[in-house]
Amino acid sequence: MIRFIGWEEFMENKGPYYLTTAIAYTSGKPHIGNCYEIVLADCVARYKRADGYDVRFQTGSDEHGQKIETRAIEEGVSPREFVDATAGVIKYLCDLLNTSYDRFIRTTDADHERQVQKIFKKFYDQGDIYKGAYEGPYCTECEAFYTPSQLTEDGKCPICGGDVHPEKEEAYFFKMSNYADRLIDYINTHPEFIQPVSRKNEMMNNFLLPGLQDLCVSRTSFKWGIPVDFDPNHVVYVWLDALSNYITGLGYDAEGNSDDLYKKYWPADLHLIGKDIIRFHTIYWPIFLMALGEPLPKQIFGHPWLLQGGEKMSKSKGNVIYADDLVNIFGVDATRYFVVHEMPYENDGVITWELLVERINADLANTLGNLVNRTISMSNKYFGGEVRNAGVSEPVDEDLKAVVCGAYDKVEKHMDELRVADALSEIFAVFKRLNKYIDETEPWALAKDEAKKDRLATVLYNLTEGITIGASLLAPFLPDTGKRIAEQLNTELRDFAQVKEFGLYPGGNHVTDAPEILFARLDKDEILAKAEEVKTRQREEFLAHQKKARENLVKAGRMSAEEAAALEAQENPVQGIDTLAKPEIEYDDFAKLQFRVGKILSCEAVPKSKKLLCSQVQVGSEVKQIVSGIRASYTPEEMVGKQVMVLTNLKPAKLAGVLSEGMLLCAEDAEGKLALVSPEKDMPSGAEIC
Numbered sequence: 243m244i245r246f247i248g249w250e251e252f253m254e255n256k257g258p259y260y261l262t263t264a265i266a267y268t269s270g271k272p273h274i275g276n277c278y279e280i281v282l283a284d285c286v287a288r289y290k291r292a293d294g295y296d297v298r299f300q301t302g303s304d305e306h307g308q309k310i311e312t313r314a315i316e317e318g319v320s321p322r323e324f325v326d327a328t329a330g331v332i333k334y335l336c337d338l339l340n341t342s343y344d345r346f347i348r349t350t351d352a353d354h355e356r357q358v359q360k361i362f363k364k365f366y367d368q369g370d371i372y373k374g375a376y377e378g379p380y381c382t383e384c385e386a387f388y389t390p391s392q393l394t395e396d397g398k399c400p401i402c403g404g405d406v407h408p409e410k411e412e413a414y415f416f417k418m419s420n421y422a423d424r425l426i427d428y429i430n431t432h433p434e435f436i437q438p439v440s441r442k443n444e445m446m447n448n449f450l451l452p453g454l455q456d457l458c459v460s461r462t463s464f465k466w467g468i469p470v471d472f473d474p475n476h477v478v479y480v481w482l483d484a485l486s487n488y489i490t491g492l493g494y495d496a497e498g499n500s501d502d503l504y505k506k507y508w509p510a511d512l513h514l515i516g517k518d519i520i521r522f523h524t525i526y527w528p529i530f531l532m533a534l535g536e537p538l539p540k541q542i543f544g545h546p547w548l549l550q551g552g553e554k555m556s557k558s559k560g561n562v563i564y565a566d567d568l569v570n571i572f573g574v575d576a577t578r579y580f581v582v583h584e585m586p587y588e589n590d591g592v593i594t595w596e597l598l599v600e601r602i603n604a605d606l607a608n609t610l611g612n613l614v615n616r617t618i619s620m621s622n623k624y625f626g627g628e629v630r631n632a633g634v635s636e637p638v639d640e641d642l643k644a645v646v647c648g649a650y651d652k653v654e655k656h657m658d659e660l661r662v663a664d665a666l667s668e669i670f671a672v673f674k675r676l677n678k679y680i681d682e683t684e685p686w687a688l689a690k691d692e693a694k695k696d697r698l699a700t701v702l703y704n705l706t707e708g709i710t711i712g713a714s715l716l717a718p719f720l721p722d723t724g725k726r727i728a729e730q731l732n733t734e735l736r737d738f739a740q741v742k743e744f745g746l747y748p749g750g751n752h753v754t755d756a757p758e759i760l761f762a763r764l765d766k767d768e769i770l771a772k773a774e775e776v777k778t779r780q781r782e783e784f785l786a787h788q789k790k791a792r793e794n795l796v797k798a799g800r801m802s803a804e805e806a807a808a809l810e811a812q813e814n815p816v817q818g819i820d821t822l823a824k825p826e827i828e829y830d831d832f833a834k835l836q837f838r839v840g841k842i843l844s845c846e847a848v849p850k851s852k853k854l855l856c857s858q859v860q861v862g863s864e865v866k867q868i869v870s871g872i873r874a875s876y877t878p879e880e881m882v883g884k885q886v887m888v889l890t891n892l893k894p895a896k897l898a899g900v901l902s903e904g905m906l907l908c909a910e911d912a913e914g915k916l917a918l919v920s921p922e923k924d925m926p927s928g929a930e931i932c
Contacts, residue, residue, distance in 0.1 A: 254739070259295035260507035261286060262488050264515040264523075265302040265347065268328035269309050273555045274593065275548040276516075277335055277565040278581045282545065282662060283514045284341040285582060288718035289657055289665075293738045298507045300491050301336060302347035303329040307385045307480035311466040315798045316791035321466040325350060335565050340574050340721055347491040349468075349483055358486050359471045360496035361534065362414075362459070362478055370533050371414050373473075376458045380409040384518075385480045387458050401518050411463045414476060418454035421529040426450050428528070434541055436524050437660065438588045441517060441544040445524050457526060485527045488513065489536070496534065510539040512660075520544040543660050546590045548581060557784045558813075560777060563593060567776050571769065575720040576602050576761060579666070582719060587661050595773040599766045606761035609673050614727055616680065617705045618757040624689050624698060627752040629731075631703040631745065632696035638682050639704055643744045645675040646708045650741045653715055666719055672712040676705055706731055707747045714741050723760060730754045788813060819912045837907070837931035838862070839921055840888040845881035847873060851898045857881055857906070861888055862928025869902035875916040887919045887931055 263283045266272050280301055287299040305325040314324035325348075333346050347354060365371045379388045381399040387409070392400055399406050429435055429442060429450075436442035460476040461467065467477025492508055493501025515523050520542070528538050547554065550561040568577040580601055585591035621627055649672045656665035679701075688698040709727060714736040717724025728735045731753050740746060792809060795801035840859040848854035853871045855878060868888065887907040894903045907919040921929075 254294050255296065256294040257296060258298065258507050259290045260298045260300075260492075260510045261290075261512040261514060262299075262491075262510055263301045264513075264519060265304040265349065265484060265487055266332045267304045267307075267309075268325045268332065269313050270328065270557075271331050271564065272335060273562045274565050274568060274577075274581060275550075275555050277339060278548045278585060279514060279516060279545065280336050280341050280343075281339055281578050281581055282585070284339070284343070285578075285662055285719050286512065286514070286657070286660070287342055288721065292714075292718055293654070297344075298492075298503075299343045300345045300347060300488070301341070301343045302345070302487060302491070303332050303349070304480070304484040304487075305329060305349045306467040306477070306483055308461070308464045308466070309382050309385060311464045312382070312800070314466070315800060316794050318790075318794045318797075322350070338569055338574070339565060339578065342721075345491050347487050349487060353493075354487060354490040355468050357490040357494060357496060358468050358478055358483050361486055361530075362470055362482070363472060364496045365416065365459075365530075365533055366414070366472070368533070369417075370420060371416055371459060374413065374415050375411065376413045376415075377410040378408065379406040381406045386522075389455060409463070411461065412476075413458045413462065413479075414460040414470070414473075415456040416459045416482075416529075416533075418457050418526075418529060421532045422450060422454045424532060425525065425528055428538065429524075435538070436520075437541060437543045440588060441520050441524070445521060449521060449525055454525070481522050481526060482530065485522065485530065488527075488539070494536075509537040511541065513539050513542045515542065515544055517544040517546055546586065546588060548585060548591045548593050550592075551594050552592060557780075560781050560784070562780060563776075564780075568598075571772055572598065572602060572764075573761075575723045576606055579606060579720055583663050583666050585663055587659075587663070595770055596766065599764045599769050602761060603763050605670060607763045609670060609677065610723075611760035611762075613673055613677050613680075614709060614730065614760060615757050617676075617702065617709060618730055618753045620685050621702050621706070621753050622755055622757075624685070625702070627755050629703055629706045629747065629751050629753060630699050630749045631747075632699040634697040634700045636697075638679065639700070642675060642679050642704060642708060646672055646711050647742050647744050649712070649715060650738060662719075669712060669715045669719070672708065672715070676708045676712070679705065679708070703747065703749070706753065707744060710747055711736065711741045711744070714738075726758070726760060730757055785813060834891075835889060836891040838888055838890050839925045839927060839929040839931065840866070840886050840890075840906075841927045842881050842884050842886060845878040847878060848898050848900055854898055854900070855881060856900055856902075859886065859888060859904070859906075860927045861890055861904075866890065866903040867901060868904045868906055869897040869900050870906045870908075872906070872908060872916050872918070876918070884918060885920050885925065885927075887921070 261283060263279050266276060283299065283301065287297050291297045303325070310325060311321055314321040317324055329348055336343065336346065349355070362371070376387065379390060379393060380386070381388065381402065381404060383402045383404045384399055386399070386401065388400065388406065393406065394400055394403070397406070398404060426446070429446065436445065459479045459482045460470055461479055462475055465477060467480065468483055470476040470478060488510060489504065489508060492504040494504045494508070495501075513523055523542050531538050549555070550563055553559065553561060555562045565577065580593070580598055583601065583605070584593065584597070621629055649668055652668045653665045656662070656668060683701045685698055685701055688694045688701065710731055710733055713724045713727040717735050724735055732751050733747060736746070789810065792801060792806040796803055796806050838861050840861045843858045843860050843865065845855055845857040848856050848869060851873075853873050854869050855873050855876065856867065856869050859866050859868050866888070889905040889907065892905050894901055896902070908916040909919055910916055
C-alpha cells in the first residue's frame, strides 16, 4: 500500500515555544485596546505553530485586590460572584476573537493559589521578605504603591493619571535591593530582554539606576486576596499573586516538584504585555524569579496602546469601543486585521469608526476579496472551474513567483522582531502583486484568442497558486479567512515549509463554482449610524451602572449620600454650547427691535432654492411674507399652524427673488440644526415680546 507522506512530516521541529499575555484584570469588561493584546499574541502563536514550533500559549484573568473588593460592593454581590461573572466575559471575548490559547488561568484557581502561598513562604524563609509598615501614596486603580517623587507634578498616578491616596498599614516587604544589581547586569548583558529599547531605557533610568525601594508584598486593609498561610491577617499583594501565573500555569512547584510541562516550556520565550505594566514585569517579576532560583523569560515586549481618536478609552468619556460590538458589525477577521495592522511597533495606534471602514474597504474588500473572487470567477468562466498549469510562461511570471515565494523570508524577519503589523503588510504586498499581475496579463484579452488558451490557463494557475501561498501566510492572522480561501480554491493551507515553493497546487483541480464574497464593501454613513447607536447604548449603560454603584456604596457605608449626589451631578451636567460673543450694545439699540408673536398660515418651498421656505405669517391684523433658511429642519407642512417669534421691523429684502418682510427667530445647535422659537403658552397673534 502506498501512503502519502504529508509535508508536516518533513517539517523541522523547532522545539518548544511558550508565550503569555498579561492576565486581564477582572474589574470590568475589557475594551478593544485591552483585547488587542490577546489577538496579537494569538497571531504570534499561530504563526509559530505553522513555522514548526511546539507552542504553549497562556492567557487568563487576574482576580484579587482591593479594587475587585470595591467593585463587588458596587454590584451588590460577593467578590467571588463578581470575578466569576467578569472572568466569564473575558474568556468569552477571547473565544469570540478566535484565539487559540492552551490554558485560560484564573488567579482564583486552587492550584495557583496554593503555589502562591508556597512562593511567599519560600521568600520569607530565605530572608527576602520581612514584616514592616507601609505609609505613602497608593493608586487603587493600578493597585500600585509609589514614592512621592514618582507621582506627576500635580500629585497624580504616573501610570493612569488618577488620584492617589495615603495608605498606612502593616505589611510584608520584599528586599528588592538584594537583587537590583544582578538585574541591572542581566539587562545590560541581554539587550533582547526588554523590547522595544525605549521601554528598557525607561525602566533603567526611572527605577533601577536611582535605586529600588523595597516592595510591599502583602496587605491588611482588605480581605479579597490569597491569605498568607502563616499570618492570616495578611493577603498576598496582587502583583506577586498575578505575576506568578506564568509559572503556576505550567505546574511550577516551589518545593521542587514541578510538572513536566514546566520543565518543557520554562523559561518563557515571550511575555506580551501593555506598556503601562512594564515596570512590574521587567523589575519585580525578574527579581522574584531570581529569588526562586529560576531562569528569567527570554523576552518581555511592552506593546503600545490603541487609542480612540487619539485619546485613551474611558467609560466616563464615552469613547470606549468593545470587541463584541466590532465583531457584530464587521466580523471577527476584519476586527483582528484592523487592530493588528493599525498598531505600530512602538508608538500608540489609533482606532476610529471612519478608519475601520476605510481600511476594511481598501484592504480586505478590494485588495484581497476582489482578487480571490475575480480569480475564481475567471476560472469558472473560461475553464469550467478547472485549474491547470499549461506551462506557457512569460518573463512577467518569474517576477510574480519571486515576490510570492520571497514573502516568507520578509514575514519571518518581521515576526522575529515582533513587528507584526509590518509582517501583515508584507503578506498584503503579495496580494497587491497578484492584482497587478491580472492587469499585466489581461486574462479577458487572452480569452478572446483561442491560440492563447494555454497561456490563459497558466495565468489563472499562477494566480491560484499565488493566492494559496498568500492565504497560508495570512492564516495565522486571519484564521477563518485563510480557511475560506483554501476551501473556495479546493485546496489545503500549507505549512511554512511549503510556501517558498511555487507550483504545488494540483493541476486539474476545480475551484468552487459558487464563490463567496470574503468581505463586502461598507457604507460609511450606515456604519457611523450604527456607531452612534452603540455610543448611546453604552452611555445609558454606564450611567445606570454608576447610579447602582453609588447606591450600593452608600448602603455599605463606603460613601455618603451627599457624595453620591455630587458625583451624579458631575456625570449629568447641564448640557449647552458656547458661541462667539458679540460686542455689547446699549438698551437703546435693543429697543429699536420689535418682536411679536405670529402664526404661520401657509408655507411653501422657494423655487430654485434648497434652503428657503416662504411663510405667510399672521401678525395681529396683518399678514407678512417671511422667507427663512430652515428647509433642512422643517417641511412646509410642519410649519403651518405654528406660533412663532417674529422680528417685524426688519427692512424688507428679496431672498432668491422672493420678498421677505421680517425674520422668524430660531435656535441653532452645535450641528447646525434649527428649532423655531415659540412662546411657552398660547398667546394671541401680534402680542409683543418684551
